Amino acid sequence: MHNDVAKVLVTKEDIEKKCLELGKQITTDYQARNEVPLLVGLLIGSVPFMSELMKHIEMEISIDFMDVSSYEGTESLGSIKIEKDLTFSVQEKSILLVEDIIDTGNTLKEVIRMLYNKGAKEVRVVSLLDKPSRRTQNIKADYLGFTIENEFVVGYGLDYNQKYRNLPYVGILKREIYE
Numbered sequence: 177m178h179n180d181v182a183k184v185l186v187t188k189e190d191i192e193k194k195c196l197e198l199g200k201q202i203t204t205d206y207q208a209r210n211e212v213p214l215l216v217g218l219l220i221g222s223v224p225f226m227s228e229l230m231k232h233i234e235m236e237i238s239i240d241f242m243d244v245s246s247y248e249g250t251e252s253l254g255s256i257k258i259e260k261d262l263t264f265s266v267q268e269k270s271i272l273l274v275e276d277i278i279d280t281g282n283t284l285k286e287v288i289r290m291l292y293n294k295g296a297k298e299v300r301v302v303s304l305l306d307k308p309s310r311r312t313q314n315i316k317a318d319y320l321g322f323t324i325e326n327e328f329v330v331g332y333g334l335d336y337n338q339k340y341r342n343l344p345y346v347g348i349l350k351r352e353i354y355e
């Protein structure tokens with residue numbers, strides 16, 4: 177375990193098992209509706225989760241990425257800024273947004289609104305983690321990995337000041353690191 181991590185919350189094995197389940201569920205749901213999703217990963221945090229998840233979606237999906245920012249240090253700000261826009265059109269597409277964690281819900285609320293404005297047919301959300309205790313927006317993941325307590329976590333894509341994204345597990349960062 178990394179020295180700055182107080183506790184491992186979700187192991188690599190837990191995540192891999194969950195991605196297999198979510199991939200199956202997503203495949204079944206979309207096939208039943210005769211639709212193929214365009215996976216849109218929110219950079220940078222969703223990358224490891226999206227890589228693992230998409231291996232288990234058995235359809236001819238396409239993927240794209242966008243980067244929005246709303247988070248500095250450990251406090252969530254109210255508005256978002258587009259740092260990198262999508263490469264492909266979302267017009268008439270069924271979008272499956274891939275997120276690392278839903279905290280206040282501000283980021284997703286804005287991104288979902290934007291995608292519908294750009295003509296998306298439908299927007300669903302899959303998130304590795306959910307911190308429901310901090311929610312200020314009425315946002316819910318359609319597909320969810322794990323619900324966690326109100327702790328600041330890093331690893332499996334999640335960072336603190338751009339560090340720890342490469343840890344193969346999700347862990348609670350020691351308070352002394354960010355206080």
Ligand code: IMP
Pocket residue numbers: 221246247252275276277278279280281282283284327328329330334335336
């Ligand atoms: P929201 O807009 O408040 O829902 O924030 C979502 C974004 O904040 C996530 O995509 C993460 O990038 C970041 N975030 C929220 N909680 C954590 C955390 O515990 N560790 C690292 N990043 C976090």
Ligand code: MG
Pocket residue numbers: 218219220221222276277
């Ligand atoms: Mg994020």
